[in-house]
Amino acid sequence: MAVYDTVIRGRIVTPEGERAASVAISGGLIAGVFETDAALEARTELVLAPDEVLLPGLIDTHVHVDEPGRTEWEGFASATAAAAAGGVMTIVDMPLNSIPPTTTLDALRVKQAAARGQARVDVGFWGGAVPDNLGTGELRALHxxxxxxxKCFLADTGVPEFGHLSAAQLEAALTELAAFDGLLIVHAEHPAELAAHPYDGGADYAGYLASRPDEAEAAAVAMxxxxxxxxxxxVHIVHxxxxAVLPLLRAAQAEGVRITGETCPHxxxxxxxxxxxxETAFKCAPPIRDHAxxxxxxxxxxxxxxxxxxxDHSPATVDLKTRGHDFGQAWGGIAGLQLGLPAIWTEAGRRGIPLADVVRWMSANTAAFAxxxxxxxxxxxxRADLVVFAPDAEFTVDAAALKHKNPITAYHGRTLRGxxxxxxxxxxxxxxxxxxxELITRPIATSNARKDG
Structure with missing residues (x-):
């Protein structure tokens, strides 16, 4: 009889549903999934508590780790600790707001050097498509x-070192990427629509919301x-x-355009x-909209x-996030890496959506997307990247108790389930x-992700 490293017995939740099982682990991989009372020999055995379930680790493909350059906002040690505490076992880091941004091969090596030895979970990287690196060979080198x-933006990014693409530059980037089947992920807000809704700032959230209307997203996605x-x-539309975007995506997907989309817990x-x-902790772009x-x-x-x-974990210091309590002055972005699973499960449960669907959207589908x-x-x-989750346990979010580097989040004070x-x-x-x-890279064809050396 095989002797496994670990056997975990209890309820498991996968995208296919929930059942009682015994999960055997050897050499870092799942060696088998058996009946809950199967006779298995292991060096370590764990029986889940009656209120616990076992989930596959989440994969979060939209995380801003700002090291180096703005490590006071978030660094690899704090970000990956927060990820693990939230059940996220793999993250893919965005190419901004670090300095340098990940728009050249040299900059990628700087990022990897900063992350190496600090990561509590696996870390991959996005490159950036900006005006300065189109047609230079850097996109192919990064690929x-x-x-x-x-990643590209169609409107101002808020940081000078990461420029946004014009309509012509978007076309040029896609033409370049199509030659090697590279993926472009797009922050889709149209600059003309934003310019048509000028904003002078203020404490009124309604004013900020009106300055980034639905039309800005829809026009950009259409482009x-x-x-x-x-x-x-x-192409992939982020956050x-x-x-107003959804009918456009549905029609394009039905037509065969190679486009996908994501959304976020906030x-x-x-x-x-x-x-x-x-309450500028809630400021982000595009903005949080209404219940409909x-x-x-x-x-x-x-x-x-x-x-x-x-x-879309996009943190900053408390001073930047609360500057003047003015939605025009405060830095945008929601800090929520550690809280995504309970936030989504709380709302999914209220809507009668099973935990298996949450696992599919946050684990199986994100793994497939990457x-x-x-x-x-x-x-x-x-891989035996696993999460013990108590779906009925409740807690009240205390920003100061989170593993994020800065104690500010839009979820502070909310009671979450899970x-x-x-x-x-x-x-x-x-x-x-x-x-x-480990630092991971994009898998080649159907092979598994390889470690970066």
Whole structure:
């Protein structure tokens, strides 16, 4: 009889549903999934408590780790510790707001050097598509070095070192990426629509919301769809907040345009009507909209128009986030990496949506989106990245108690349902004092992700 490293017995939740089982782990992989009372020999055995379930580790493909350059906002040690505490066992880092941004091969190496030895979970990287690196060979060099794709903005980014693309530059980027089947992920707000809604700032959230209307998202997505149709390139719309985008995505997908989309916990759980004046922790772009938008986003997840939920964890210091309690002056971005799972599960449960669907949107589908076939499930041969989750346990969010670097989050004071009690990375309990995360690169074809050396 085989002797396994670990056997975990109890309820497991996968995208296919929930059942009682015994999960056997050897060499960092799931060696088998058996009946709950199967006779198995292991060096370590764990029986889950009656209120616990076992989930596959989440994969979050939209995380801003600002090291180096703005490490006071967030660094790899704090970000990956927060990820593990929230059940996220793999993150993919955005190419801004670090300095330098990840827009050249040299900058990617700087990022990897900063992360190496600090990661509590696995870390991959996006490249950036900016005016300065189009047509220079840098996009192909970054692709060959294993970035997961390329982030671009269609409007001002807020940081001078990461420029946004014009319509012509968007077309040029897609043409360049199509030559090697690279993926472009797009912050879609149209600069002309934003310019048509000038904003002078203030403490009134309604004023800020009006300055970034639904039309700005819809016009930008329409532009991306047209360019993707002409070039045949793969595109993905990040952080969809507006229901106005959804018919455009549905029609394009039905037509065969290679386009996908994501949304985020703050758009699915927070409501503009409940944001008080001066509460700038809620500022993000695109903005948190009304309850009707929230309903439409959930429906789009259910029908597959939007395929994944990711955090868009975009932190900053307390001073920057609360500057003047003015939505014009405060830095935008929601800090929520550690809280995405309980936030989504709280709202999903209220809507009668099963935990298996949450696992699909935040683990299996994000793994598939990133091409990471070696994770995102509980099945033989899959990495043993696992989460012990108590779905009925409640807690009140205390920003100061989170592992994020800065004690400010839009979820502060909210009561959430679902508590992460333990996490395993490659079959080993995560220990903050002993970072064991690996730096990963985009898988080639159907092969597993390789470690960066």
């Amino acid at each position: 060959d070095a294993g970035v997961f794709g390329f 991306v769809i047209d360019a993707a149709r002409r070039t045949g390139a793969r 969809v907040s507006s229901a 758009y699915l759980t927070l409501d503009a009507a409940l944001i008080a004046d001066g 938008n929230q309903d439409a986003l959930w429906a789009a997840l259910a029908d597959g128009t939007l395929s994944i939920i990711v955090s 091409g990471l076939a070696d994770r995102g499930g509980i099945a033989p041969g899959i 508590l992460v009690r333990a996490t395993w990375l490659r079959g080993v309990l995560v220990d903050d004092a002993a970072p064991s995360g």
